[in-house]
Amino acid sequence: MEIIDLRSDTVTLPSQAMRDAIHRAELGDDVFGEDPITNRLQETAAQKVGKEAALLVASGTMANLTCLLTHCRRGDEVILGSESHVFYYEAGGMSALGGIFPQTVPNQPDGTLRIEDIEGAIRSDNVHYPRTRLISLENTHNRCSGMPLSVGYTASVVDLAHRHGLRVHLDGARVFNAAAALGVPVTDLTRGVDSVSFCLSKGLSAPIGSLICASREFIDEARRVRKMLGGGMRQTGVIAAAGIVALDEMLERLSEDHANARMLAEGIAGIAGLAVDLDYVKTNIVLFALCDTRISETRFLAELEKKGVKLMSRGNSLFRAVTHYGITKKDIERALAVMRKIMGGK
Ligand SMILES: *Cc1c(COP(=O)(O)O)cnc(C)c1O
Secondary structure, X not given: OOOEEOOOHHHOOOOHHHHHHHHHOOOOOXXXXXXXXXXXHHHHHHHHHOOOEEEEEOOHHHHHHHHHHHHOOOOEEEEEEOOOHHHHOOOOHHHHHHOOXXXXXXXXXXXXXXXXXXXXXXXXXXXXXOEEEEEEEEOOEOOOOOEOOOHHHHHXXXXXXXXXXXXXXXXXXXXXXXXXXXXXXXXXXXXXXXXEEEEOOOOOOOOOOEEEEEOHHHHHHHHHHHHHOOOOOOOOHHHHHHHHHHHHHHOOOHHHHHHHHHHHHHHHHOOOOEEOOHHHOOOOEEEEEEOOOOOOHHHHHHHHHHOOEEOXXXXXXXXXXXXXXXXXXXXXXXXXXXXXXXXOOO
Protein backbone atom coordinates (compact mmCIF):
# COMPACT_ATOMS: atom_id res chain seq x y z
CA MET A 1 0.00 0.00 0.00
CA GLU A 2 1.34 3.38 -0.98
CA ILE A 3 1.57 5.85 1.90
CA ILE A 4 0.01 9.28 1.43
CA ASP A 5 2.12 11.41 3.73
CA LEU A 6 0.37 14.70 4.45
CA ARG A 7 2.23 15.47 7.68
CA SER A 8 4.47 18.11 6.14
CA ASP A 9 6.01 19.40 2.93
CA THR A 10 9.39 18.63 4.51
CA VAL A 11 8.89 14.94 3.67
CA THR A 12 9.39 15.72 -0.02
CA LEU A 13 12.23 13.80 -1.64
CA PRO A 14 14.58 15.33 -4.22
CA SER A 15 13.50 15.05 -7.86
CA GLN A 16 15.56 13.08 -10.39
CA ALA A 17 16.88 16.40 -11.77
CA MET A 18 18.11 17.28 -8.26
CA ARG A 19 19.81 13.91 -7.82
CA ASP A 20 21.49 14.35 -11.20
CA ALA A 21 22.63 17.88 -10.31
CA ILE A 22 24.06 16.66 -7.00
CA HIS A 23 25.87 13.88 -8.81
CA ARG A 24 27.46 16.30 -11.31
CA ALA A 25 28.19 19.09 -8.80
CA GLU A 26 31.54 20.80 -9.17
CA LEU A 27 32.78 21.37 -5.61
CA GLY A 28 35.03 23.65 -3.57
CA ASP A 29 35.50 24.78 0.03
CA ASP A 30 32.67 27.18 0.83
CA VAL A 31 34.32 28.53 4.01
CA PHE A 32 36.95 29.89 1.60
CA GLY A 33 34.08 31.14 -0.61
CA GLU A 34 35.22 28.68 -3.27
CA ASP A 35 32.24 26.45 -3.84
CA PRO A 36 31.05 27.56 -7.28
CA ILE A 37 27.55 26.14 -7.09
CA THR A 38 26.91 27.58 -3.64
CA ASN A 39 28.00 30.98 -4.94
CA ARG A 40 25.66 30.63 -7.87
CA LEU A 41 22.75 29.56 -5.67
CA GLN A 42 23.33 32.53 -3.35
CA GLU A 43 23.37 34.97 -6.29
CA THR A 44 20.22 33.44 -7.74
CA ALA A 45 18.42 33.51 -4.39
CA ALA A 46 19.33 37.13 -3.69
CA GLN A 47 18.15 38.16 -7.12
CA LYS A 48 14.88 36.23 -6.80
CA VAL A 49 13.85 38.03 -3.62
CA GLY A 50 15.34 41.38 -4.61
CA LYS A 51 18.20 41.63 -2.11
CA GLU A 52 21.92 42.34 -2.59
CA ALA A 53 23.31 39.10 -1.21
CA ALA A 54 22.41 35.72 0.22
CA LEU A 55 23.83 33.03 2.48
CA LEU A 56 23.13 29.29 2.49
CA VAL A 57 22.47 27.73 5.89
CA ALA A 58 21.51 24.24 7.02
CA SER A 59 17.88 24.84 8.01
CA GLY A 60 15.09 27.36 8.45
CA THR A 61 15.70 27.41 12.18
CA MET A 62 19.36 28.19 11.62
CA ALA A 63 18.40 30.91 9.13
CA ASN A 64 16.12 32.64 11.63
CA LEU A 65 18.60 32.28 14.48
CA THR A 66 21.46 33.62 12.37
CA CYS A 67 19.34 36.61 11.34
CA LEU A 68 18.22 37.37 14.89
CA LEU A 69 21.78 37.15 16.21
CA THR A 70 22.93 39.44 13.40
CA HIS A 71 20.22 42.04 14.05
CA CYS A 72 20.29 42.04 17.86
CA ARG A 73 22.71 42.36 20.72
CA ARG A 74 22.19 40.73 24.13
CA GLY A 75 19.26 42.30 25.96
CA ASP A 76 17.66 43.60 22.77
CA GLU A 77 14.01 42.81 22.21
CA VAL A 78 12.21 41.24 19.28
CA ILE A 79 8.49 41.75 18.70
CA LEU A 80 6.98 38.63 17.16
CA GLY A 81 3.76 36.67 16.86
CA SER A 82 2.51 34.48 19.71
CA GLU A 83 2.02 31.68 17.15
CA SER A 84 5.20 32.32 15.20
CA HIS A 85 7.57 29.51 14.33
CA VAL A 86 10.48 31.48 15.83
CA PHE A 87 8.67 31.69 19.17
CA TYR A 88 7.06 28.25 19.13
CA TYR A 89 9.34 25.77 17.44
CA GLU A 90 12.95 26.94 17.56
CA ALA A 91 13.94 25.73 21.02
CA GLY A 92 14.20 29.26 22.38
CA GLY A 93 17.46 29.68 20.48
CA MET A 94 17.36 33.47 20.43
CA SER A 95 17.36 33.57 24.25
CA ALA A 96 19.56 30.55 24.87
CA LEU A 97 22.28 31.60 22.46
CA GLY A 98 21.77 35.31 21.91
CA GLY A 99 20.32 36.70 25.15
CA ILE A 100 17.58 38.18 22.98
CA PHE A 101 14.30 38.99 24.69
CA PRO A 102 11.05 38.02 22.90
CA GLN A 103 7.91 40.09 23.26
CA THR A 104 4.92 38.34 21.72
CA VAL A 105 1.92 40.05 20.21
CA PRO A 106 -1.18 37.92 19.49
CA ASN A 107 -1.32 36.47 15.99
CA GLN A 108 -4.67 37.01 14.33
CA PRO A 109 -6.12 33.92 12.62
CA ASP A 110 -4.85 35.22 9.26
CA GLY A 111 -1.26 35.26 10.52
CA THR A 112 -1.03 39.04 10.91
CA LEU A 113 -0.18 41.04 14.01
CA ARG A 114 -2.44 44.06 14.49
CA ILE A 115 -0.54 47.21 13.61
CA GLU A 116 -1.78 48.89 16.79
CA ASP A 117 -0.61 45.88 18.85
CA ILE A 118 2.87 46.14 17.34
CA GLU A 119 2.94 49.87 17.87
CA GLY A 120 1.86 49.40 21.49
CA ALA A 121 4.64 46.87 22.05
CA ILE A 122 7.46 49.15 20.86
CA ARG A 123 9.38 50.43 23.89
CA SER A 124 10.22 54.04 24.50
CA ASP A 125 13.76 54.97 25.47
CA ASN A 126 13.84 54.31 29.22
CA VAL A 127 16.44 52.59 31.40
CA HIS A 128 13.76 50.24 32.72
CA TYR A 129 13.10 48.71 29.32
CA PRO A 130 14.90 46.40 26.97
CA ARG A 131 15.68 48.04 23.63
CA THR A 132 13.22 47.09 20.92
CA ARG A 133 15.34 46.24 17.90
CA LEU A 134 13.40 44.03 15.54
CA ILE A 135 9.96 43.01 14.33
CA SER A 136 9.70 39.46 13.01
CA LEU A 137 6.93 38.44 10.58
CA GLU A 138 6.11 35.04 9.10
CA ASN A 139 4.81 34.47 5.55
CA THR A 140 3.08 32.10 4.93
CA HIS A 141 2.10 31.59 8.55
CA ASN A 142 2.64 27.98 9.55
CA ARG A 143 0.44 27.73 12.67
CA CYS A 144 -2.16 30.12 11.21
CA SER A 145 -3.36 27.70 8.51
CA GLY A 146 -0.57 28.62 6.10
CA MET A 147 -2.14 32.03 5.50
CA PRO A 148 -0.22 34.44 3.28
CA LEU A 149 0.46 38.00 4.47
CA SER A 150 -0.51 40.53 1.82
CA VAL A 151 1.77 43.01 0.07
CA GLY A 152 -0.05 45.94 1.69
CA TYR A 153 0.15 44.48 5.18
CA THR A 154 3.88 43.74 4.87
CA ALA A 155 4.50 47.27 3.60
CA SER A 156 2.62 48.78 6.53
CA VAL A 157 4.70 46.83 9.08
CA VAL A 158 7.93 47.80 7.29
CA ASP A 159 6.81 51.42 7.30
CA LEU A 160 5.94 51.32 11.01
CA ALA A 161 9.25 49.66 11.90
CA HIS A 162 11.38 52.03 9.92
CA ARG A 163 9.57 55.08 11.32
CA HIS A 164 10.60 53.82 14.77
CA GLY A 165 14.16 53.01 13.74
CA LEU A 166 13.49 49.25 13.96
CA ARG A 167 14.38 46.47 11.56
CA VAL A 168 12.13 43.81 10.07
CA HIS A 169 12.96 40.13 9.65
CA LEU A 170 10.69 38.00 7.50
CA ASP A 171 10.57 34.29 8.25
CA GLY A 172 9.66 33.37 4.70
CA ALA A 173 10.10 29.61 5.02
CA ARG A 174 7.19 29.37 2.53
CA VAL A 175 7.29 32.87 1.06
CA PHE A 176 7.15 31.47 -2.49
CA ASN A 177 3.86 29.78 -1.58
CA ALA A 178 2.60 33.17 -0.46
CA ALA A 179 3.63 34.78 -3.76
CA ALA A 180 1.97 31.99 -5.75
CA ALA A 181 -1.25 32.18 -3.71
CA LEU A 182 -1.49 35.96 -3.97
CA GLY A 183 -0.41 36.01 -7.62
CA VAL A 184 2.29 38.62 -6.95
CA PRO A 185 6.04 38.67 -7.55
CA VAL A 186 7.83 37.50 -4.41
CA THR A 187 9.80 40.77 -4.40
CA ASP A 188 6.54 42.56 -3.49
CA LEU A 189 6.49 40.50 -0.28
CA THR A 190 10.14 41.08 0.60
CA ARG A 191 10.39 44.77 -0.32
CA GLY A 192 11.73 46.82 2.57
CA VAL A 193 12.32 43.91 4.94
CA ASP A 194 15.87 43.97 6.29
CA SER A 195 16.34 40.21 6.14
CA VAL A 196 14.35 37.33 4.75
CA SER A 197 14.84 33.59 5.12
CA PHE A 198 13.29 30.87 3.01
CA CYS A 199 13.48 27.07 2.93
CA LEU A 200 14.60 24.94 0.01
CA SER A 201 13.58 21.80 1.86
CA LYS A 202 9.79 22.29 2.07
CA GLY A 203 7.53 22.82 -0.92
CA LEU A 204 10.58 23.38 -3.12
CA SER A 205 11.48 19.77 -2.42
CA ALA A 206 15.27 20.02 -2.04
CA PRO A 207 16.73 17.70 0.61
CA ILE A 208 18.51 20.32 2.77
CA GLY A 209 18.98 24.02 3.15
CA SER A 210 17.63 27.51 3.65
CA LEU A 211 18.76 30.90 2.44
CA ILE A 212 19.11 34.22 4.17
CA CYS A 213 18.82 37.23 1.87
CA ALA A 214 19.63 40.81 2.82
CA SER A 215 22.07 43.66 2.18
CA ARG A 216 25.69 42.78 1.42
CA GLU A 217 26.75 44.28 4.76
CA PHE A 218 24.21 42.19 6.69
CA ILE A 219 25.22 39.00 4.90
CA ASP A 220 28.91 39.62 5.65
CA GLU A 221 28.09 39.81 9.35
CA ALA A 222 25.66 36.86 9.14
CA ARG A 223 28.47 34.76 7.65
CA ARG A 224 30.47 35.31 10.84
CA VAL A 225 27.46 34.36 12.99
CA ARG A 226 26.87 31.26 10.88
CA LYS A 227 30.49 30.21 11.46
CA MET A 228 30.06 30.79 15.20
CA LEU A 229 27.01 28.49 15.19
CA GLY A 230 29.04 25.74 13.54
CA GLY A 231 27.45 26.34 10.18
CA GLY A 232 30.63 26.92 8.19
CA MET A 233 30.21 23.90 5.95
CA ARG A 234 32.69 22.87 3.28
CA GLN A 235 31.62 21.31 -0.05
CA THR A 236 28.11 22.73 0.20
CA GLY A 237 27.67 22.32 -3.54
CA VAL A 238 26.06 18.95 -2.79
CA ILE A 239 23.28 20.93 -1.09
CA ALA A 240 23.33 23.94 -3.39
CA ALA A 241 23.06 21.88 -6.59
CA ALA A 242 19.60 20.66 -5.56
CA GLY A 243 18.75 24.18 -4.41
CA ILE A 244 19.39 25.62 -7.85
CA VAL A 245 17.09 23.04 -9.41
CA ALA A 246 14.50 23.91 -6.73
CA LEU A 247 14.55 27.59 -7.67
CA ASP A 248 14.58 26.84 -11.40
CA GLU A 249 11.90 24.18 -11.53
CA MET A 250 9.79 24.04 -8.39
CA LEU A 251 8.37 27.53 -8.00
CA GLU A 252 6.04 27.16 -10.97
CA ARG A 253 4.29 24.12 -9.58
CA LEU A 254 3.42 25.41 -6.08
CA SER A 255 -0.07 26.41 -7.20
CA GLU A 256 -0.70 22.73 -7.95
CA ASP A 257 -0.18 22.04 -4.23
CA HIS A 258 -2.57 24.87 -3.42
CA ALA A 259 -5.23 23.45 -5.73
CA ASN A 260 -4.82 20.02 -4.10
CA ALA A 261 -5.11 21.56 -0.62
CA ARG A 262 -8.29 23.32 -1.72
CA MET A 263 -9.71 20.07 -3.05
CA LEU A 264 -8.84 18.29 0.19
CA ALA A 265 -10.43 21.05 2.29
CA GLU A 266 -13.62 21.09 0.24
CA GLY A 267 -13.85 17.32 0.63
CA ILE A 268 -13.29 17.51 4.39
CA ALA A 269 -15.96 20.23 4.67
CA GLY A 270 -18.45 17.68 3.32
CA ILE A 271 -17.64 14.97 5.89
CA ALA A 272 -19.88 14.85 8.98
CA GLY A 273 -17.79 15.11 12.16
CA LEU A 274 -14.96 17.08 10.52
CA ALA A 275 -14.85 20.86 10.18
CA VAL A 276 -12.69 23.25 8.21
CA ASP A 277 -12.96 26.97 7.52
CA LEU A 278 -12.49 27.26 3.76
CA ASP A 279 -11.68 30.98 4.04
CA TYR A 280 -8.42 29.91 5.68
CA VAL A 281 -7.26 27.52 3.00
CA LYS A 282 -5.13 29.67 0.71
CA THR A 283 -1.88 27.75 0.29
CA ASN A 284 -0.74 24.16 0.89
CA ILE A 285 -1.76 23.80 4.54
CA VAL A 286 -5.19 22.57 5.64
CA LEU A 287 -6.04 22.91 9.31
CA PHE A 288 -9.19 21.05 10.27
CA ALA A 289 -11.01 19.93 13.40
CA LEU A 290 -12.40 16.61 14.52
CA CYS A 291 -15.71 17.47 16.18
CA ASP A 292 -17.25 14.02 16.59
CA THR A 293 -16.70 13.09 20.25
CA ARG A 294 -17.30 9.39 19.56
CA ILE A 295 -13.85 9.07 18.02
CA SER A 296 -10.69 10.12 19.84
CA GLU A 297 -7.83 12.03 18.22
CA THR A 298 -5.52 9.07 18.73
CA ARG A 299 -7.94 6.64 17.15
CA PHE A 300 -8.59 8.96 14.22
CA LEU A 301 -4.85 9.19 13.49
CA ALA A 302 -4.30 5.46 13.98
CA GLU A 303 -7.20 4.52 11.68
CA LEU A 304 -5.88 6.87 9.01
CA GLU A 305 -2.40 5.44 9.30
CA LYS A 306 -3.71 1.88 9.05
CA LYS A 307 -5.22 2.86 5.72
CA GLY A 308 -2.06 4.57 4.51
CA VAL A 309 -2.78 8.23 5.28
CA LYS A 310 -0.48 10.18 7.57
CA LEU A 311 -1.48 13.48 9.18
CA MET A 312 -0.12 15.64 11.97
CA SER A 313 -2.04 16.30 15.18
CA ARG A 314 -1.97 19.87 16.43
CA GLY A 315 -3.69 18.98 19.72
CA ASN A 316 -7.15 20.22 20.83
CA SER A 317 -8.72 18.03 18.13
CA LEU A 318 -6.98 19.99 15.39
CA PHE A 319 -5.18 18.26 12.53
CA ARG A 320 -2.89 19.50 9.84
CA ALA A 321 -2.58 18.20 6.31
CA VAL A 322 0.03 19.63 3.96
CA THR A 323 0.11 19.05 0.21
CA HIS A 324 3.39 18.93 -1.68
CA TYR A 325 5.44 17.57 -4.55
CA GLY A 326 4.57 13.88 -4.73
CA ILE A 327 0.95 14.31 -3.62
CA THR A 328 -1.40 14.00 -6.57
CA LYS A 329 -5.08 14.69 -7.10
CA LYS A 330 -5.62 10.94 -6.94
CA ASP A 331 -3.94 10.82 -3.52
CA ILE A 332 -6.32 13.50 -2.29
CA GLU A 333 -9.29 11.51 -3.56
CA ARG A 334 -8.01 8.41 -1.76
CA ALA A 335 -7.31 10.34 1.48
CA LEU A 336 -10.85 11.74 1.40
CA ALA A 337 -12.33 8.29 0.81
CA VAL A 338 -10.41 6.98 3.83
CA MET A 339 -11.61 9.88 6.01
CA ARG A 340 -15.22 9.35 4.93
CA LYS A 341 -15.00 5.69 5.82
CA ILE A 342 -13.48 6.37 9.26
CA MET A 343 -16.14 8.96 10.02
CA GLY A 344 -18.79 6.41 9.16
CA GLY A 345 -20.01 8.06 5.99
CA LYS A 346 -20.98 6.23 2.84
C1 LIG B 1 9.69 24.94 8.84
C2 LIG B 1 9.73 26.34 9.28
C3 LIG B 1 10.89 26.89 9.81
C4 LIG B 1 12.13 26.07 10.16
O1 LIG B 1 12.64 25.31 9.18
P1 LIG B 1 13.55 24.01 9.52
O2 LIG B 1 14.29 23.84 8.25
O3 LIG B 1 12.58 22.93 9.83
O4 LIG B 1 14.43 24.36 10.66
C5 LIG B 1 10.89 28.22 10.12
N1 LIG B 1 9.79 28.96 9.94
C6 LIG B 1 8.64 28.48 9.46
C7 LIG B 1 7.48 29.37 9.26
C8 LIG B 1 8.57 27.14 9.11
O5 LIG B 1 7.42 26.64 8.65
